[in-house]
Amino acid sequence: MRFGFTEDQQRFRADVRRTLRSAEVRAAAAEATGTDGVEPDARPLYRLLGKLGLLAVHWPVEFGGEGRPLTDAAIVAEELVRAGVPDTFHVNTIQIVGQFLLMAGSDEQKRRYLPALARGESFASVLYTEPDAGSDLAALRAVAEPDGDGYRITGTKVFSLKTRFVDLALCTARTTPGTGKYQGISLFLVDMGASGVTVSVIPGIGDEHFHRVDLDSVPVSGDDLLGPRDEGWPLLNEALAIERTGLDYHLKAEHWLEAALDALIDHTPDSPHDDRVEQIGRWYGALTADHVLVWEALTGLASGRVNQVSTAVAKYHSSELAQSIAAWAADIPSPEQRANRTRAALTLDSAYREAPGLTLSAGTSEVMLQIMAAAFDSIGQEDH
Known part of the structure; x- marks a missing residue:
């Protein structure tokens, strides 16, 4: 269990923080931040971060990184969010797809894709x-049919973020239908500019847009099969565990609580807010505990241990905490702050x-509870 940072980690954090305070980064971050359902193109900001070497510090040098520990990448992720950098590109490109490529990709796939991801290019x-599948990823119906030395993928995917801006997608499809719910599934790297790919926006209420992706006999090279054919389900579970450290959810909870405090101080600076002080203290206590859970999951991954239970605990706690803080803070901005469109109110x-x-993305809270319950049940059976 980690309760503090080493001197090297503290120095590294200070260096990253100084870099992100530059006028150039701050201006680019402001341009990339969306409001009122308008989603700007954040790629120019990420190209700048790539030039500064801040996107994939833990990747090997040969693949565009600096060879630092995974925990240093988490420090960068924390400081990016605290500097006002929208995090979805980083989460999807570096923390999920890039990290999965490092874990399961071939050397050729790593050389082909990772350097450009690390540079922000x-x-x-x-x-x-998929539609009607809910959180049950094994209910997928997309099919990858053999076509010469490659495949053609047909199906529909929904609820992905930033999809109209991306070049590459990690896609699940069935390569051998009819072999069982968890069998015959494979993972592919799909060129989003390929023929047969259609991306459309799903109407929603968030500032970031969800997308529907229709795949109509999309050609995929055999070289873009990620891992062994028909053995994608175990790999997918490992990929999901990588997503479930809870770091991005924790940082959102932290950011939203700070915005709530800014709003309180701004519209009644002389009021002690006695009716809210106790709850504010409880939120900070919960955030501190959440940070420990997140870093327990992260340090496990850094040591090469993919612990499904610790990541489920971290994901569950951090996402539920972030949702609770957002609901509590919703009525804090005053009518004047809303009318003036202050940063805190927005x-x-x-x-x-x-x-x-x-509480739905990367696995619903109910799924996280099932993972925990199954683990505790197996421990109980062993004790008997």
């Missing part, structure tokens, strides 16, 4: 969820609309 997303309005989705 290419972006990635995931195509897992942030909290956006948080209220985004927060419900946090």
Whole structure:
């Protein structure tokens, strides 16, 4: 269990923080931040971050990184969010797709894709969820049919973020239908500019838009099969565990609580807010505990341990906490702050609309509870 940072980690954090305070980064971050359902193109900001070497510090040097520990990448992720950098591109491109490529990709795939991702010249997303499948990823119906040395993928994926801006997608499809719910599934790297790919926006209330991706006999090279054919389900479970450290949800909870405090101080600076002080203290206590859970999951991954239970605990706690803070803070901005469109008011309005989705993405809270319950049940059986 980690309760503090080493001197090297503290020095590294200070260096990253100084870099992100530059006028150039701050201006680019402001341009990339969306409000009122308007989603700007954040790629120029990420190209700048790539030039500064801040996107994939833990990747090997040969693949565009600096060879630092995974925990240093988490420090960068924390400081990016605290500097006002919208995090979805980083989460999807670096923390999910890029990290999965490091874990399961061939050397050729790593050389082909990772350097451009690390430089902010290419972006990635995931195509897992399908219509009517809910959170059951094994209910997928997309099919990858053999075509010469490659495949053609046909199906529909929904609820991916930033998809109209990305170049590459990690996609699930059935390569051998009829072999069982969890069998015959494979993972592919799909060129989002390929023929047969159609991306459309799904209407929603968030500042970031969900997308529908229709795949109509999309050609995929055999070299873009990720891992062994028909053995995608175990790999997918590992990929999901990588997503479930809870770091991005924790940072949202932290950001939203700070915005709530800014709003309180701004519209009644002389009021002690006695009616809210106790709850504010409880939120900070919960955030501190959440940070420990998140870093327990992160340090496990950094040591090469993919612990499904610890990541489920971290994901569950952080997403539920973020949603609770957003709901509590929704009525804090005053009518004047809303009319003046202050930063705090806009942030909290956006948080209220985004927060419900946090307990659904990367696995619903119910799925996380099932993972925990199954683990505790197996421990109980062993004790008997």
